[in-house]
Structures are given as C-alpha cells and as structure tokens.
Amino acid sequence: MSRFSILMALFILSLTISLSLTKYVDTSLAQGTPVSHAFKGSIVNAQGRPVRDGANMKALIDGNAVAQSTAQGGQYKLIVTQPQGVSFSGKTVTFTVGQYKINETAKWQPGSNSVLNLTGQTQQNTVNRARGAIAGFIDPNRAGSQNQPAQAHQQDLRALEQRINEEKNQRIAQVRSGFQQVIDQTQMDADREKEEAKLNYDMELRNIENDSGQNGEASMHQQELDQTQRQYDDAKQRGAGRQHLDELERRLIRVRGNLERARSQSTGDKSRRISNAKMEYDRRVSQADRQLREQLSRMKQEMSREIGNIEREFGQQLQSQKEEAQRQQSDQQRMAREEQSQQKRMDMERQRDEQRFQQEEDRMKREMEMQEERMNREMQMDEQRMRMEEDRMRRMGQGSGPGMGPGGQGPDGMAPGVPMKTRGFLMNPKPGSQAQGFNAAMDPTMLAMIGIAITVLATGLTLFKGN
C-alpha cells in the first residue's frame, strides 16, 4: 500500500467521523432540551425571617401543583416542567410554602431561569394564628417565651385545642344549617308535588262526573225510546193495525236494549276513568315520597361526609399543631439543657481558673519566701565572707600566716562558704535546691577552658596542614 493510498484512507476516515459527528450534533439539537422554567431564590416568611429547613414548597399553575421541593437555609429551587400535550406558556405560576401562600407570582416561560425572592403571606384565621404563635411564624415575639414552663405550655395547648374545637363546631353547625335548609326546601317541594297531584285528581273526578252526566249515546237512545213510545201510544190510540203496532213494539224493545247497553257502557267508562285517575294520583304521591326519601338520604350522607371531612381536617390540624408544639417544647427543653450544661461547664471552668489562680498565687508566695530566704542566706554568707576577709587581712597586716585552719576552715572553724549555684549547664536547679550531676559539674571555668581548648585545637591544626 502506497503512502498516497494510506493518506486517502485516513482522509476518508476523518471525513466520515466528521460527518457522523455533525449528524449527531444536529440530531441532539433537534431533540432539544426538556421544556422547563427554573425558579430559585430566597424564601422568607411575612416577618422577613427565612423559613425553616425542610418546609414543603409547591409551584401551582391554574391551581394544580406542577412542581415541589423543600427549602434549605432560606433558599429554594423549583423546576416547572411542561408535560406533553399541555402548554404552560404565559400562564401565571403561584407558590405556596406549607399552608401559606406566597405574595409573588411569575409568568411561565420555556427554557428560562428566574431568580425570584419569595415572601410568605399570613392567613388570618384562628388556626393559623395559633399555629404561627406556636411555630413563631407570624408573631415570633409571642412565641419567644423559650423559658416558658411546661404548665404554661400545657395551658397553651389546651387553649389551642379549645379554639380549634370551637371553630370546628362552628363549621359543623354551618354545614348542618345549610343542609337543613336544603332538606326543608326538598320537603316543601315534595308537599307541593303531592298537593298538585291531589288537585289534578279532584279535577279529573269532576270531569268524569261531568262526562258521565252528559252521555250523548244514552240520551240519544232515551230520546229515541221516548219518541218510539209516543209513536206506539199514538198508534194504539188511533187503533192502527196490528202489524204497525208489532213493528213499533219491536222498535221499542230494540231501543230499550240500545239504551240499556249505552247506560251500562257509560257506567263502565266512568269507573275505569276514576280508577285511572286514582292510580295516577297514587303514583305521583308515591313518586314524590320516594324522591323525598332518596334526596333526604343523599343529603344526610353528604352532610355526614362533610362533617367527617371537617372533623378529620380539624383533627389533622390539631394533631399537627400539637406535634409542632411538642417539637417546639422539645427544642426549648433541649436548648434549656444545653444552656444548663453550658452554665455548668462555665462554672467548672471558673472554679478551675480560681483553683489555678490560687495555686499560682501560692506558688508565687512560696517562691517569694524562698527568694527572701535565699537572699538572707546570701547576705549572711557575704557578711561571713567579709568578716573572714577582714580577719585574713588583719592577720596579714600583723605579719602572720594565711590564718586558715586545717581543711580550709576559717579561724572560727566555720566553712569557707561555698556559694549556692543558681544556674546549671542544661537547666537551672529549682529554687532552694542545688544543681546536681552534669549540670553541677559544668561550671563557667570548666566551660571556658573546654571552649578555648577545642577552638584552639580545631583551628590551630590548619597552621600545620600543607593544604
């Protein structure tokens, strides 16, 4: 393979890698980053104090939680990501921390990073006032009694429980009152429905009675019977033929039959209509009663559920408040214990300092006493030496000998007075004691001779060396 072919292969390889990298970059850019808007900044309560660590934070759009996190060190960070198929663009983002709303809002913008410092609102109701008083969120001064005794703390708890119960009862009474109004209205509607059914029923009965009194077919048959009867009577008085009379009698019999049939038919229709009206009336009444019962049952269930929710909500609030209060109390107790231990430690340190100071004072006093004693001794020795010197001089002036007794003792038999050594070679002896061993052996004379000998020898040898 020639150099040119190798070069071409490398060129083609590099071109391929470049193209593939370019395609990869285009693809990655086309995919884009997740559409989100990040918020961060400080979070403080209504009094301007940073909220406690771990406080639950939420971001909401249209009342729905879209992101949540926890505050740490008075700082927060929330990333609101837009899900597939939903558009957050231009919508207002609101925030909450725990049970509290935040004053500030923001517009959601895709791909933005916003620094937004948040301030909490205070909710002026009984529960939150009590909660704030305990947790120090709303009125820290009222909650600042960290040295409050446990009894007062219990009283506060009882007062809190009482307030929450009062509010709960008030809410339940409101709910009951509202439901009672609805029940009364429903009852009135049912009564109205039944009265209306009764009126309709009565009207139907009257109509039936009227209809029964105005039966056309029976009247017609009655008129035909009367007319036929008159024709028969006339024919009989005129002495009409037998055939004609028989014809009229047959007509009378037929008309009477028709009349009877019409009358019986009319009576059946009336009874049937009355029965139908009665059934309709009963049906409407029973329907109204059934609807009333169902509505009452449903409302009672709703009321029970509502009351249960209220009781549960207030129970949770009470529980959380109690836990918060207990936590606060435990914190206070812990701080009190720490303060006590700190106080105890300081007392112990002060006692140790006092003892050390006392010991130092005693030591200095002892040293001063020893120093004074040493000075007195040195003065006595100096006086003694001067006295001996004077004696020696006096004896020399008198032409006598050295005058020293045997063993180096003076004329009075006293020791010549060896001065007390106050300095050693490596360390000084303790006050009132003598240097011993190596420290005592190395006196200035010895050291001077050693120094001179060593240095003279070390340097003098160079005089005799050739190079």
Add this chain to the structure above:
Amino acid sequence: MLHRVGSRLIISTILSSPFFISGGLAFLDPSVPILLRLMVLAVGGVIVALGTYMSLSGVAPTPNLAAGEREIIVRHPSMKPAYARVMLSIPFIIATGYLFTFTEYPYVYPFVTFMIGLYFLFKGIMKYMRNLHITYTITDRRVMHMYKFLWLHTKEIPVARLISISESRSFFEILTGRGTVVASAGIGSAQVVKIEEIDNVTPVAEALREMLPSNA
C-alpha cells in the same frame, strides 16, 4: 621591610590583647581558678609568639623556575577574609558576656555563643598567619601552591594536564570581594590546586583557561 614587620607585630598584639587583658583581670579576681588564668594568658602568649616569629622570619616562599620556564602570575592570599572572621566573632563574644552576666539562662546558651565566637576569632587568627606564608604561582608549565610555616609544602600540577578551571566564592570571600580559582588536573585532592582568597580572580582564571590544552 620595617613597616611590614611592624604592622605584623601590631596586628599580632591586637589579636592577643583580649587574652592578655582577660587573663590579667582574672588574676585580680581570686574566685577565678588559676588554671583558667594561666590558660588564657598562654593563648595570648602563643599568639604573640607566632606573630613575632612570622614578623621576623615568616616570608612567603618563592618557587624555583626551570630553565626556560616563564612566570605568568604570582599571587598571595588577601587578609580581608581573615579580618572578616575576626570581626564576625565580636558580636558572639558580646552576646556571651551578656548571657553570662545579665541573665540567668543555663550555661549552655552562653557556652554555645562563646564557642561560635571563639571559633571565628581563632579561625581568623590562624587564617591570617597561614596566609602570610602562602604563595600561588602560575608559570607556562605549572600551577603551584606553596606554604612554608615550620616546613615547606608545595603542590603543583602541570598546565598541560589541566582539565578544568572553575571559580568559587565562600561566604567570607563574598563579604570581602575575594574569590577562589580551582585548577583541576584530575580526580582527587592531589590533582587540584585551589588558589584561595585572592583578589581580582578573573585574570587568574582567564590566564589558566588560555593554557588549557586544546581538543582540536
């Protein structure tokens, strides 16, 4: 000649004077042991004796040149490095006196400063005496170091065998503006001639470099 001898005597007297003074004062104080007094005075006496000997008989040696040999440079060591050592010993001696007299520190502290000061003092004195008897000679054939005190000692290396020329400066040479030229003909002290504590080092080094054998 007379001036040279007189100056050497004066210098020897100055250098020995501290020992004579301290020894004499020690004789006035009966608490100082007699051995120490005698030792101090003996040191002073040795210094004066050596100074007198060198003043009268101490002469820098001169080499004997061979027939046709040409002398290029002759140098003697400078005395300023020796004086610098003596001057440097003074603060240590003063510190020794202070620590011994005005403090209650253990004796090891004044002893250390005493040793350092005394070392510099004697080193300077010995260097002064030694330098009086040293001659460095460079000819077109040899590089010589001659020292004659009680006996003569010479060391020489032929310039034809020189392999390197270097310059160096010790602390005291730097203080006094002097230097050393090291001419080397091989490995080992016998193959090295150090032309120490001379002033104006560069011409000596250049002269030696010019005599280095060529590789061509």
